[in-house]
Amino acid sequence: MTHPPRHGVRTDLFPARAVPPRRRGHRERGRPPHADVLTPAEWRVVEAVRHGLTNPQIARRQGVSIDAVKYHVANVLQKLGFASRAELRRWQGVRRDSNLARKESSSMEPQASLGPVGQIARHVTDIAAARRWYGEVLGLPHLYSFGGLAFFDCGGLRLFLSEGEGPAESILYFRVGDIQAMHATLTVRGVEFINAPHLIHRHADGTEEWMAFFKDNEGRPLALMTQVPPATA
Known part of the structure; x- marks a missing residue:
């Protein structure tokens, strides 16, 4: 079921469970599953891409290889169904463990003016x-x-x-x-x-x-x- 977006956030991209249920007694190998649509490492790269950083800049700031950054970007684009970094920069997804995702809006009315x-x-x-x-x-x-x-x-x-x-x-x-x-x-x-x-x-x-x-x-x-x-x- 797809829920209507709240303040432009596509909640349909955040399924309650991102992996299929396991069979009883079955233990999968590899990385542990994440309830969010992206892994923590992918989210870190996404935030940097949305901030306008290049792959080399992201690699230097996060202390990883450029190939690792490219790998995460490719995975994210595939998961979200995007064709370019430009689409990713405008994506309004919010990671589930962030304060913003937990914050309750004080009003459903659009904010009308900027602050100082x-x-x-x-x-x-x-x-x-x-x-x-x-x-x-x-x-x-x-x-x-x-x-x-x-x-x-x-x-x-x-x-x-x-x-x-x-x-x-x-x-x-x-x-x-x-x-x-x-x-x-x-x-x-x-x-x-x-x-x-x-x-x-x-x-x-x-x-x-x-x-x-x-x-x-x-x-x-x-x-x-x-x-x-x-x-x-």
């Missing part, structure tokens, strides 16, 4: 030098760093620095309460999204960062962002 800007992104050529300059010269509080990424607090606004090539302009990230609802609202208004809402990072306390990128009327990138805390008991 929560983050500004800027590309730098030398992340170590930039980290020293923004932290020591400007005196901005350093939040955390991951490899070629660094985050600073600007009075409640987060500055995101990333090393390497990228857009010359800074990217504005708008905070929203329900990223799926806002994605649906803007899509109806004719906004062109580059990718679907996807998981960016899970903090040590379990809080998840979700984002979705779109274009303004002149084709420049903007983004939605939200933080989803773990469910309380």
Whole structure:
């Protein structure tokens, strides 16, 4: 039975059981079955693809081989019935064990407006030098760093620095309460999204960062962002 999508999420792609029932006493070899449509490793690759990373970039960030990334991408495309990475980037699937999947929507009404800007992104050529300059010269509080990424607090606004090539302009990230609802609202208004809402990072306390990128009327990138805390008991 296919259920109607909630905020654009295709629930028919998340069967209650992804493997056929086993015979009593029968033990299958290989990897353990997963209740989700994708394995954890496949989900990690999917989130990176939806974020716009190439296979070599995904391999470096996840510490795996490029062949392993290609293998996971091919498996995912086959499982979901997609023909290209472009389709995968716009797929609105949500992994079952995420906070967003467990979150109950506070309202069935579409979200009508964006929240305040929560983050500004800027590309730098030398992340170590930039980290020293923004932290020591400007005196901005350093939040955390991951490899070629660094985050600073600007009075409640987060500055995101990333090393390497990228857009010359800074990217504005708008905070929203329900990223799926806002994605649906803007899509109806004719906004062109580059990718679907996807998981960016899970903090040590379990809080998840979700984002979705779109274009303004002149084709420049903007983004939605939200933080989803773990469910309380």
